[in-house]
Amino acid sequence: MIDDFLLKEDLPNIDLLFGQLWEISVDGMRLIDEDGKILLVNDSFCKIFQMEKDKLLGKPFSIVYKRDEQEPALEAYRRDIRNNKIKTLFERENTLWNGRKAWFEFSNSFLTLPDGKKITLSVIKEISERKKSEIELRESESKFKMLFNSANDAVFVTQLSNEKSYGDFIEVNEVACVRLGYTKEEFLQLSPSAIVSPKNMPEFNLNMERLLKEGHVIYDVVHKAKDKKLIPVEINSHLFLYNDKPTVLSIARDITERKQTEERLKRTSKLLRELATHLQSVREEERTMIAQEIHDELGQVLTALKIHISLLANKLNTNQAPLKEKINSLSGMIDASVESVQKISSKLRPGILDELGLIAAIEWQAEEFEKLTNIKCSLVLPKQEIELEKNKSTAIFRIFQEALTNIARHSEANKVMVSFMNHQSNIYLEIQDNGKGISQDQIKDFKSLGIHGMEERAMVFGGEVYIEGFAGKGTTVKVEIPFNELKNGH
Ligand SMILES: Nc1ncnc2c1ncn2[C@@H]1O[C@H](COP(=O)(O)OP(=O)(O)O)[C@@H](O)[C@H]1O
Numbered sequence: 466m467i468d469d470f471l472l473k474e475d476l477p478n479i480d481l482l483f484g485q486l487w488e489i490s491v492d493g494m495r496l497i498d499e500d501g502k503i504l505l506v507n508d509s510f511c512k513i514f515q516m517e518k519d520k521l522l523g524k525p526f527s528i529v530y531k532r533d534e535q536e537p538a539l540e541a542y543r544r545d546i547r548n549n550k551i552k553t554l555f556e557r558e559n560t561l562w563n564g565r566k567a568w569f570e571f572s573n574s575f576l577t578l579p580d581g582k583k584i585t586l587s588v589i590k591e592i593s594e595r596k597k598s599e600i601e602l603r604e605s606e607s608k609f610k611m612l613f614n615s616a617n618d619a620v621f622v623t624q625l626s627n628e629k630s631y632g633d634f635i636e637v638n639e640v641a642c643v644r645l646g647y648t649k650e651e652f653l654q655l656s657p658s659a660i661v662s663p664k665n666m667p668e669f670n671l672n673m674e675r676l677l678k679e680g681h682v683i684y685d686v687v688h689k690a691k692d693k694k695l696i697p698v699e700i701n702s703h704l705f706l707y708n709d710k711p712t713v714l715s716i717a718r719d720i721t722e723r724k725q726t727e728e729r730l731k732r733t734s735k736l737l738r739e740l741a742t743h744l745q746s747v748r749e750e751e752r753t754m755i756a757q758e759i760h761d762e763l764g765q766v767l768t769a770l771k772i773h774i775s776l777l778a779n780k781l782n783t784n785q786a787p788l789k790e791k792i793n794s795l796s797g798m799i800d801a802s803v804e805s806v807q808k809i810s811s812k813l814r815p816g817i818l819d820e821l822g823l824i825a826a827i828e829w830q831a832e833e834f835e836k837l838t839n840i841k842c843s844l845v846l847p848k849q850e851i852e853l854e855k856n857k858s859t860a861i862f863r864i865f866q867e868a869l870t871n872i873a874r875h876s877e878a879n880k881v882m883v884s885f886m887n888h889q890s891n892i893y894l895e896i897q898d899n900g901k902g903i904s905q906d907q908i909k910d911f912k913s914l915g916i917h918g919m920e921e922r923a924m925v926f927g928g929e930v931y932i933e934g935f936a937g938k939g940t941t942v943k944v945e946i947p948f949n950e951l952k953n954g955h
């Protein structure tokens with residue numbers, strides 16, 4: 466055919482041409498006969514197998530291999546030739562005569578010479594480097610697969626596309642399939658929003674935006690399984706490029722147990738708080754009742770006694786002076802009793818709190834404190850009474866009393882400053898003394914029941930108590946309570 470296109474005289478010396486091609490080729494080239502004897506090799510072949518040309522010519526081709534690989538190679542070749550089944554293209558790893566292991570790609574062609582002899586032309590490339598990286602890739606892939614599937618956490622890979630902001634799942638692991646009840650095939654048809662509980666969608670969207678901006682997010686969300694079962698999870702998502710496309714790797718940890726424990730803890734502390742609140746109010750009610758009973762009953766009896774005794778005194782004659790004396794002293798004792806009844810009942814529950822309000826009660830309590838302890842007490846109070854729910858004003862008043870009692874008992878102070886105000890939505894009460902100062906340990910001590918009682922009372926109304934002590938300088942108790950009622954247990 467070629468003859469039709471090329472004029473014989475245009476052809477260069479054909480032997481020379483093929484001879485040069487043979488030598489300049491970077492691939493190893495080898496001609497062997499049907500016995501496997503080497504007829505010809507090129508320079509690249511010698512370089513690849515690190516043997517001199519004259520050591521190769523006329524020898525079996527297997528001479529380039531390690532001794533124990535020689536026979537089998539030769540045998541295989543001869544068998545294939547006999548059966549006319551020579552492989553034309555294959556890859557093989559061999560150990561060479563010098564012990565070096567290498568991968569080769571063989572490309573074989575068969576020629577039948579005019580005299581009927583068969584020869585084989587092999588073009589041989591060393592491909593060790595390529596093989597090494599292929600093997601490494603396979604190994605790292607299988608390692609990754611193992612990791613991917615042996616994790617306890619569900620793992621999802623999604624790829625973002627232009628039309629869909631979250632893309633579709635392109636890979637999920639076993640755990641994800643088992644946990645959410647989808648087969649892998651079903652999963653790969655879904656988009657991430659399909660497994661998020663509808664209630665959680667706004668949060669999910671927000672976190673996807675954050676992920677795109679920051680490259681990494683951790684958030685809690687609730688997953689919805691195929692059977693509609695809800696599973697709270699903690700998601701850890703990373704954004705990276707895969708095949709030049711923004712891709713998200715998300716690991717979802719089942720936090721059902723953690724959530725349940727949190728729930729239980731929340732319930733328990735809410736219960737405890739409600740119980741404490743209940744006990745406080747029962748105590749307050751009892752105190753109020755006892756204060757009233759003492760005041761009314763005992764007060765009336767004493768008043769009656771006083772009247773009767775005065776009447777009696779009036780009936781005495783002038784010569785009964787010693788008896789009159791006695792009656793006067795009795796009347797004095799009754800007065801003292803009336804006073805002490807008032808004191809006891811106001812200690813139990815100051816009527817002033819109910820009658821005149823919190824500010825008046827604080828003022829009164831501070832005066833009493835000053836009289837009793839000789840500790841100077843200065844007050845900064847709002848001009849107008851603050852309208853508060855009864856329980857709240859009682860709580861604030863009791864906290865105030867406890868703070869004053871502590872000052873009297875522990876502080877060794879000689880000055881107290883009290884400020885009380887309402888600002889915006891909060892009520893602030895601050896009691897500051899100039900005593901020895903409470904220590905951190907004393908504040909935190911489980912045995913500091915007075916202090917924890919103050920904290921508890923404030924907490925019932927969503928408020929807080931802050932206590933600070935400065936050694937040698939004094940102690941400050943700050944109470945902050947929201948003006949408007951907050952729901953218990955927030
Ligand atoms: N104003 C204060 N100054 C100095 N120490 C104080 C003051 N208030 C409290 N403390 C310390 O904190 C401890 C805990 O107070 P509290 O819980 O009220 O218990 P209690 O008064 O029954 O001892 C007190 O025993 C005292 O040592």
Ligand SMILES: [Mg+2]
Pocket residue numbers: 867870871915916
């Ligand atoms: Mg105390």
